[in-house]
Amino acid sequence: MAVLLTGGTGFVGARLCVELLRRTDGPVICLVRAESVARAEQRMRSAVEALGEDVPVLPRMRAVPADLSSARLGLDEGAYRTLAEEVDSVYHCGAYVHLAAAYERVAPVNIGGTRRVLEFCAAGTPKHLHHISTLGVFLAAREAGLDSVDESTVPTLGTCGPFGYLRTKVEAEQAVAAAAESGLTATLYRPGLVLADSRDGAAPANDFTTCVLAAAIVTGCYPTALGALPASTVDHTAQAIAALSLAPDTAGKVFHVMRPEPLPARELFERAREHGYRLREVTAQQWRVALLAHRANPWARAVLALEICTYILGITPGRRPPRFSADISADAAAAASVRVPDTGPAYFHRLLDRLERDHEETLSATHTSG
Known part of the structure; x- marks a missing residue:
């Protein structure tokens, strides 16, 4: 079966694509905002090859032009049904990341896109959703009365503060939780502040x-x-998400992806x-x-x-x-042989x-x- 990845051209997403290519044997299908298959493939290849990684980019990596905020992910009905039958794992890393933007600007992708992904997970073959959120959902937890948070803490609109982007991430998590209560198999990953690559210091200009x-x-x-x-380098973040997602018995769990100490x-x-x-x-x-x-x-x-x-x-x-705890996640990552970079x-x-x-x-x- 195939893996579906959203956000594959992004800072974390491109590295997560590489890790999935390394750790799985089937196709890794990337949904890419583009006007054609050729353009989608070009954007995805460029994102991965820019990392300088020695990975089998082709033929197992496929790019599909799509739109997260549109019905059927922007695909025609036939392509949508075919993809829904082919895929058994979905990694939802796609988001409109803008820390200063108003809620209304980022909601169509961050909330609407998550809902479209959840609809896709309910179509065709049973799927395991790996949803990438952020520890920013707890940024204002002290103001909400929480001095510390861990993997069991449930974020609210009070814990994320007055920020549109973080509010959309809370609401996206709530949508995933509701789908899980209705039978969806889901695992949640909350990266902290994503730092430059540990190997070469690479980071986007808007980081x-x-x-x-x-x-x-x-x-x-x-x-x-x-x-x-709560922070870790982008390469460690991608490695941890990939390794944890492929470990046994991760369904229903929450992982805080960060270095052991803030x-x-x-x-x-x-x-x-x-x-x-x-x-x-x-x-x-x-x-x-x-x-x-x-x-x-x-x-x-x-x-x-x-x-x-x-x-x-x-x-x-x-x-x-607040104080961030990730003891459960750190133990699981260590068991999956994920090395924490210096x-x-x-x-x-x-x-x-x-x-x-x-x-x-x-x-x-x-x-x-x-």
């Missing part, structure tokens, strides 16, 4: 960590950060200082003033638009992330080197060492 570090470099300062972030937010800035940047620690208000002074720079402007920074970094005492100084050196190489023109601070 949260990239934006925050670049904004600190541009302004020459960073805010006092009180939070500790990452102190201030460590991001301390590593940049170790790398040679002259950065001074300032108050939240002083950092905002510095960002406003540099708002002509795209990095400063991007962070100004992200109110979510206050929560993720824990810039103010009342808006710190995210020490050498890792951040690679990350910052890559940031400098890819975005030299928009980084305008003095760098005192290589």
Whole structure:
């Protein structure tokens, strides 16, 4: 039988596609937003080959032009029925990830797309849904009265805070839970903050960590950060999801995909200082003033638009992330032989080197060492 993957051209999705190709024997069918089969195949091949991985991309990887927010996933009825009979596992990684967007902008893909995927799971042969959510659904858990969360904690619209993207992820989880109560076999994965690749420091330009570090470099300062972030590198995230999904007895379980210990937010800035940047620690208000002074720079402007920074970094005492536990998930990942990458100084050196190489023109601070 075949595996179906949504979001395969994305930061996590492309690496998850590679891991599924490595760990399974059947076709990996990727739904891709595209106007034709040729364009879908081109986008998917480009996403995977850009990783530089030695994997059997063809012929087992197939790309199908689709639209998550449309009826029948944008497929004609015949293609939809054929696909529904061929597939027995669905990895729903597709989402419109925009931390500053309004709920109405991201809901059609994040909620509507999940509902379309659930309809697909109910058609044809029985399917196991592997739904990728986010630990961001608990970002405001302290304000909701929860100082700590683990795999058994159920997210609500109160635990996700006033953010459209995170609200859609809570509602998508609720839709999956309702389908599971009606008989769907489902497993839920909640990655934390997804960091750059551990091997080469690669990350997209709109990556949260990239934006925050670049904004600190541009302004020459960073805010006092009180939070500790559930985080892991993108390669570890994809490896863990793939390995856990193929382990026995995962149906009905929830996994928190993160490194064993949360990452102190201030460590991001301390590593940049170790790398040679002259950065001074300032108050939240002083950092905002510095960002406003540099708002002509795209990095400063991007962070100004992200109110979510206050929560993720824990810039103010009342808006710190809760304590995240992933003991059950860590034990399961270890049993599945998933190695946790080293995210020490050498890792951040690679990350910052890559940031400098890819975005030299928009980084305008003095760098005192290589």
